[in-house]
Amino acid sequence: MEIRPILSALLRNKTGPILVAVQVALSLAILANALHIVAERRAVAQRPSGVVAEEEIFYLQVSELKNQPTFNDMVASQARQRDLLKAVPGVVAVAQTNQAPLSRSGNNTGVSASPNQLKVTTGAAFYVSPDSLIRTWGLKLAEGRDFLPTEVVDLDMNKDAYVTNVVIVTQALAHKLWPDAGGYVGKTLYFGTGKDAEAARVVGVVERLQSTSAEVGERAEMSIIQPIRRVSKPRAMYTVRAEPGQRERVIKEAEDALRKDAGNRVIIRALTFEKDRQDRYRADRGLAWMLVTVSVLLMLVTASGIVGMASLWVTQRRKQIGVRRALGARRVDILRYFIVENVMITSAGVAAGLLGALALNHLLVSTLELARLPAGYLVGGAALFLALGVAAVYGPAWRAASISPATATRGVV
Amino acid sequence: MFAYYFKLGLRNLRRNPVLTALMVLTLAVGVAASVSTLTILHVMSGDPMPHKSDRLFVPIFNNGPLEDYSPGDEPNDDQVSYRDAINMLAAGPGERRTAMMGVGGSLQPERKDLTPFAVTGGGPTRDFFAMFEIPFRYGQAWSAADDKSGADVIVLTRALSEKLYGNDNPVGRRVRLEGFDFLVTGVIDTWNPIPRFHRIVGMGPFDREDEFFVPLTSAVRHEWNNYGSTNCTGNAGPGYQAFLDSECTWLQFWFELRAASERAALQDWLDGYAAEQRKLGRMPRKAHNDLYNLTEWLEHLKVVGNDNKLSAWLAFGFLLLCLVNTIGLLLAKFSVRAAEVGVRRALGASRREIFQQFLTETAVVGLVGGLLGLLLALGALSLISLQSKQLALVARMDWTMLAVTFLLAVAAAVLAGLLPTWRACQVTPALQLKSQ
Numbered sequence: 001m002e003i004r005p006i007l008s009a010l011l012r013n014k015t016g017p018i019l020v021a022v023q024v025a026l027s028l029a030i031l032a033n034a035l036h037i038v039a040e041r042r043a044v045a046q047r048p049s050g051v052v053a054e055e056e057i058f059y060l061q062v063s064e065l066k067n068q069p070t071f072n073d074m075v076a077s078q079a080r081q082r083d084l085l086k087a088v089p090g091v092v093a094v095a096q097t098n099q100a101p102l103s104r105s106g107n108n109t110g111v112s113a114s115p116n117q118l119k120v121t122t123g124a125a126f127y128v129s130p131d132s133l134i135r136t137w138g139l140k141l142a143e144g145r146d147f148l149p150t151e152v153v154d155l156d157m158n159k160d161a162y163v164t165n166v167v168i169v170t171q172a173l174a175h176k177l178w179p180d181a182g183g184y185v186g187k188t189l190y191f192g193t194g195k196d197a198e199a200a201r202v203v204g205v206v207e208r209l210q211s212t213s214a215e216v217g218e219r220a221e222m223s224i225i226q227p228i229r230r231v232s233k234p235r236a237m238y239t240v241r242a243e244p245g246q247r248e249r250v251i252k253e254a255e256d257a258l259r260k261d262a263g264n265r266v267i268i269r270a271l272t273f274e275k276d277r278q279d280r281y282r283a284d285r286g287l288a289w290m291l292v293t294v295s296v297l298l299m300l301v302t303a304s305g306i307v308g309m310a311s312l313w314v315t316q317r318r319k320q321i322g323v324r325r326a327l328g329a330r331r332v333d334i335l336r337y338f339i340v341e342n343v344m345i346t347s348a349g350v351a352a353g354l355l356g357a358l359a360l361n362h363l364l365v366s367t368l369e370l371a372r373l374p375a376g377y378l379v380g381g382a383a384l385f386l387a388l389g390v391a392a393v394y395g396p397a398w399r400a401a402s403i404s405p406a407t408a409t410r411g412v413v
Numbered sequence: 414m415f416a417y418y419f420k421l422g423l424r425n426l427r428r429n430p431v432l433t434a435l436m437v438l439t440l441a442v443g444v445a446a447s448v449s450t451l452t453i454l455h456v457m458s459g460d461p462m463p464h465k466s467d468r469l470f471v472p473i474f475n476n477g478p479l480e481d482y483s484p485g486d487e488p489n490d491d492q493v494s495y496r497d498a499i500n501m502l503a504a505g506p507g508e509r510r511t512a513m514m515g516v517g518g519s520l521q522p523e524r525k526d527l528t529p530f531a532v533t534g535g536g537p538t539r540d541f542f543a544m545f546e547i548p549f550r551y552g553q554a555w556s557a558a559d560d561k562s563g564a565d566v567i568v569l570t571r572a573l574s575e576k577l578y579g580n581d582n583p584v585g586r587r588v589r590l591e592g593f594d595f596l597v598t599g600v601i602d603t604w605n606p607i608p609r610f611h612r613i614v615g616m617g618p619f620d621r622e623d624e625f626f627v628p629l630t631s632a633v634r635h636e637w638n639n640y641g642s643t644n645c646t647g648n649a650g651p652g653y654q655a656f657l658d659s660e661c662t663w664l665q666f667w668f669e670l671r672a673a674s675e676r677a678a679l680q681d682w683l684d685g686y687a688a689e690q691r692k693l694g695r696m697p698r699k700a701h702n703d704l705y706n707l708t709e710w711l712e713h714l715k716v717v718g719n720d721n722k723l724s725a726w727l728a729f730g731f732l733l734l735c736l737v738n739t740i741g742l743l744l745a746k747f748s749v750r751a752a753e754v755g756v757r758r759a760l761g762a763s764r765r766e767i768f769q770q771f772l773t774e775t776a777v778v779g780l781v782g783g784l785l786g787l788l789l790a791l792g793a794l795s796l797i798s799l800q801s802k803q804l805a806l807v808a809r810m811d812w813t814m815l816a817v818t819f820l821l822a823v824a825a826a827v828l829a830g831l832l833p834t835w836r837a838c839q840v841t842p843a844l845q846l847k848s849q
Contacts, residue, residue, distance in 0.1 A: 015832070019741040026734045030727060037723075065519050065529055067592045110646075158636075161651045194478075232638070267519050267531050286800055287720050290450075294731055297442055304435050305738040312745035360730075368719040 006341050017345045020309050024349025024385050027302040029356030032381040033364060034291040036373050041288045044216055045281040049101050049273075050170070050208030052138030056092070056242050057273040058251055059100055060085075062258055064234040065265040071156045071231060078229070078236045082131070084257045085238055090246035091254070095131035097239050098230060099212050100273070101223075102280045106212035111224065112190045113177045115197040122176055124169075124222040125211035130154070130229035134168070134206065136241050142171050144185040144204035147227040151203075157232035164226055167200040170209050172221035174202065189224075200226070214280055247272065302385070303392040306346075310338065310396035318403060325405035338397035339390055346389035350382045357381065418770045422777030429746055433778070436742045440782030440829075443735025444822045445789030450721075450728040452794060452814045456807045457619070458717045461606035462545070466707035467673040469544070472501070472666055472683055475700035477646050482698045490644040491614050491714065492662040495633075497690075501666060502538060506682050509540035509669040515615050515640030516625075516632050518591035522577055532573065532590070533640055534625035535612055536632035542568070542601075544669045545611055550574075552584035552599030555628060559598075563630035567595035573624045574600040588625075593635060595627060607806060608716050610707060612665055615641025618716045619803040629664075639663045660695070673706075680704050736829045743778075743833035747771060751840050758842035771834040772827060779826020783819050790818060 010017050051057060062081060066073070078096060085094045099106030107128075110120030127133060130152045134141060146168070153164045167189060169177075174184040181187065184205050190197040209223040242250040251270050258268055314321075321334055361373040426433050460466050474497060475488040493501075498512035517533040541547075542554040551574075555566040567588055574583055587594045608618035616623075636653040641663065649659035668679060683702040690696050705713050754767055791810060798805035 015836070016741065016744060019737055019744070023734060023737050023741070026730065026737065030730045030734070034727060063519055063531070065521060065592065157651070158653065159651050264528065267529055269531065282801055283718075283720060286797075286804070287724065290724055291727065294446060294727055297446070298731060298734060301439055301442070301735055301738050304439065305741050308432060308435060308738075308742050308745055312748065315749065364723070368723055370719075370723075 002337065003340065003344070006337065006344065010341065010344065016309050016313065017348075020306055020345050021349035021352065023302050023305045024346055024389065025352035025356050027298045028350060028353025028381050028385050029360050031295050031298055031384075032353075032357040032377040033360050033373060034295050035381075036361075036377050037370065038288045038291050038295075040371055041281075041284040045284055047210070047214070047220065048208060049210040049214070049277075050137070050139055050206065050221075051101060051273065052140075053241070053244070054273040054277065056244060056247055057137065058240055058242070058247060059097075059271045059273075060238045060240065060251075060254060060258070061269040061271070062236050062238065063267045064262050065267070066234045069234050071158075074231045074234050075154055075229065077234065078231070080261065081236065081258060082238065084261055085240055085254050088250055088253045088257060090243045090250045092241040092243055093132070093136040094238055094240050095129050095133050095136040096229065096236055097127060097129045097131075097133060098237065099125070099127060100237075100239065100271070100276060101125075101210040101212060102214045102273070102276045103212050103271075104276070104280055108211075109224070110192055111173070111177065112193050112197065115190045115193055115195070115199075117193050120193055122173070122222050123219065124173055124224050125209075125213075127209070127223060127225045128228040128230055129225065130227060133225055133239075134204075136239055137209075138241070139209055140207040142205045142207045143183060144168070144202065146204060147225075152227045152229065154229045155231065157230055164228055165198075165200045166203045166227065168204040168206060168225040169202055170221050170223050171205055171207055172218060173223065174205050176218070176222065299388060303388055306342070306389055306392035307396060310342065310393045311399075314338075314396045314400040317400070321400055321403050322405050322407070325403065331401040334401040334403075335397050338393055338400055342389050342393035342397075343386065346386055349389075350385050353385065354378050354382060414766075414769070415773065418773035419777060421770065422774035425774055426777065426781065429749070432742055432746050436739055436746070436778055437782045437785060439735045439738050439742070440779065440822060440826055441785035441789055443732040444783060444786030444818060444825065445793055446728040447725075447732040448786065448790040448814065448818045448821065449793040449797070449808075450725045451817070452790070452810055453797070453804075453807050454717060454721055454725045455814060456607060456809060456811075457721060458711070459607055460708055460711075461608060461610050462707060465669070468670045469707040470507075470668040470670065470676070470679060471705045471707075471710045472668065472679075473703040473705070474683075474687060474696060475698050475702070476660055476662070476696050477698060479697040482700075484700075486698075486700070488700070488703065489646065490662040491665075492642065492644065493664050493666050494660050494662050495657045495664060496660075496695075498664040498666055500686065500690075501668075505668060505686075506675075506679055507668040507670050509544045510667070511538045511541040511544055512629055512664045512666045513537040513541065513612055514629060514632060514664055515612065516627060516637055517640035518637070521589040523586070523589075524577070527577070532624045533621065534623045534627065536627055536629040536637075538629055540669070541611075541626070541667075544667060545604075545606075547604050548602040550600045550602040551582045552597070555598045560628050560630055563628060563634040565593055565595045565631055566598045566628065568599045568601060568626045569597060570601055570622065570624055571603055572622075590625075590627070591635065591637070595631075608711060610711060610716075611667070612641070613711075613714050613716070614665055615639075617803070618711075618714070619806045621802075633657070676704065676706070732825065736825055739778075739826065739829040740832055743775060743830055744836065747833045747837040750837065754837055754840040755842045758840065764838045767838050768834055771837050772830055775830025775834060776823055776827050778830075779823040780819075782826060783822025786822050787815070787818050 082094055082096060085091060107126040108123050109126040111124050112120045132146050134146045147166065151166050177189055178184060178187055184202050187202045188199050189202060190199055208221060210220050211223050214220045255268050255270060259266055357373065357378060364370040365372060473488050473491060474493060477489050502510050502512055514536040516536045519529050520532045521529045539554050539557055539560050550571055554568060559566045583597045584599060586597050588597060609616060643661055643663040645659060645661035649656050649661055670679060683704060687696050687702050794808040794810060798808040
């Protein structure tokens with residue numbers, strides 16, 4: 001191959017090739033990092049919540065306009081509302097609850113394996129329900145059992161302290177609390193630390209239940225459930241699972257039933273699991289969308305740069321090409337010349353780009369707390385740009401090869 | 414001469430149309446990407462009260478339990494406890510002071526054609542309105558006596574007032590909130606600070622707005638729960654009074670000083686207060702007490718997120734790429750005009766004049782690219798604001814950014830044109846003429 005003459009020709013006229021190489025390097029550095037971030041965000045957004053059939057789940061926040069209701073009033077009213085919801089055709093299960101996974105707002109608590117610890121082991125999302133969240137949300141029990149109806153406590157938030165001592169935890173939380181244990185049922189966890197720490201016995205372990213914030217990292221799966229009906233105001237939140245495809249109708253009928261029951265003196269807010277999920281990852285999707293757009297544009301701009309420069313070189317070298325053709329070079333030789341030249345330039349760009357990608361990644365890791373770039377993106381990016389380079393130069397190179405020796409050499413001084 | 418070169422530049426846009434179009438488009442896309450992200454960053458990191466942001470202060474005590482503390486740990490919350498809020502309201506220094514909680518509940522309109530609906534608002538003290546210079550459309554803030562007695566008085570926002578009363582002046586009427594009648598003392602005019610700095614914790618910097626305000630003392634008298642973030646490290650115990658007495662942090666506090674120079678005095682006062690509280694057996698960590706002015710506060714709460722910075726960085730990386738690309742294309746465009754330069758030089762044009770002409774031509778390309786980039790940026794911003802309400806709030810083009818767009822585009826193009834222009838000037842007339 002005629003690498004030596006191509007190289008010395010390149011070195012004699014450096015500006016153009018350098019510009020192309022710089023473009024390739026810049027694009028590669030940005031593209032590798034951008035795609036890595038996109039993939040990372042996608043992975044985060046696609047983590048399972050533990051809730052089966054999210055598209056069948058919705059929530060109703062119900063507040064009644066009652067003056068000075070008594071505790072018993074409120075408990076009775078909530079039981080009635082739940083029965084009304086259960087009676088709506090198409091409802092599979094109903095549970096009263098305090099919060100929803102991925103809703104970005106709710107109760108959290110600190111739990112520890114022993115009250116003698118200085119710090120709590122971890123924070124955890126604190127779900128309470130007098131009904132079965134396992135059944136309503138379709139959580140998968142990995143060990144133990146669901147709560148028994150006799151374990152449910154009605155709690156007057158205005159005067160009672162917590163009294164229940166049973167808890168269901170997620171597998172991730174159980175493993176975090178007792179890393180060496182073979183089984184977790186029967187273990188005792190503590191809310192907080194020190195002498196005030198309240199103990200609770202694990203009766204069940206669910207495979208997975210994401211927290212309200214669905215944080216990035218292990219904290220997303222730190223959740224506990226307790227069998228409590230918390231009452232402080234004539235307000236309650238219900239989570240309902242509808243039959244497949246029935247959700248919208250069930251929401252409407254459920255709202256109507258509750259409204260009728262309260263004589264319209266009620267405010268109802270309906271939310272779906274899907275909406276919560278969408279809101280939780282909105283920013284991530286926005287960023288991913290922007291990065292993909294920028295990546296596509298990067299490729300286009302780089303390709304257009306290569307095409308532009310290659311076209312220019314073809315124009316500049318019409319005469320040389322004509323001479324070479326007249327001296328016996330075949331079309332394929334001309335084509336090869338331009339492609340080899342381009343591969344050399346692109347390779348230099350790719351080499352610089354790999355360093356640039358690592359440097360950029362280092363910067364992102366240290367200042368913006370992003371993750372390290374896996375090698376696959378570098379290899380893939382390098383291959384992509386080499387291919388892009390050949391594809392972009394092919395058109396101009398083909399035009400060069402088509403130059404007929406006669407026209408090209410005409411008028412040569 | 415400049416006008417002539419300018420015209421020439423415009424005419425030369427049509428020469429090598431593909432190359433020129435590519436150049437303009439590249440430049441436009443680069444400018445659009447950087448300007449739209451820059452606009453969002455600019456709005457997000459804006460100072461909502463530039464004339465007094467150095468006089469508004471947020472105090473934070475490191476008031477957690479001693480057990481899980483190691484020296485140097487940051488405070489575990491960005492709010493203060495009720496006890497500290499009350500103490501600071503009563504005795505703290507400064508021209509104005511306010512503590513704020515979130516209030517939410519049901520509102521029953523007097524009008525029969527409106528069904529009850531849920532509202533959210535804030536529970537500050539009277540000073541809040543003057544401190545943040547909130548404009549009133551009707552009436553005024555409640556009185557100091559109302560603060561003291563925890564009277565059921567309410568200030569509505571313009572939006573809520575219009576929803577309830579249309580364009581009528583509602584001052585003196587009553588609003589039924591959570592089953593209690595509140596007397597309307599005023600309606601504030603449109604007040605839309607960005608970021609929503611006054612109650613970021615629990616409400617978000619670019620999220621919903623407060624719909625009304627009632628005195629903190631009134632909300633507490635009705636034993637309303639905080640609508641926002643509440644952080645308890647210990648067990649508060651049952652009941653509302655126990656919650657008020659606890660070390661749970663759930664209130665946001667603001668001091669307004671007469672001058673920024675009083676900051677040291679305020680810090681001293683805080684330290685003295687914390688020492689006093691320590692004697693009462695509180696604040697066992699003996700950590701330093703933080704004081705943030707408005708801009709420091711926004712920075713501390715990371716109002717401009719890492720993702721926004723990332724977007725801006727990448728967009729500028731992209732602009733850089735576009736510039737490199739433009740340099741290459743300009744080089745191509747100018748290099749085929751060596752003959753023209755040769756003739757002009759031979760006819761007496763100085764290098765300087767050639768330089769001016771080609772640079773002007775470059776500037777024309779930049780101008781056209783800038784115009785197109787501006788249109789693209791506007792399109793991108795409106796696309797972005799369709800995504801969510803929060804983004805709609807920050808994706809707004811203002812005049813500063815408009816000017817920046819143009820300057821950026823033209824400057825970028827001229828910068829990119831320097832090398833090709835210089836190369837074009839290097840043409841030796843004799844050689845060119847000979848080869849013709």
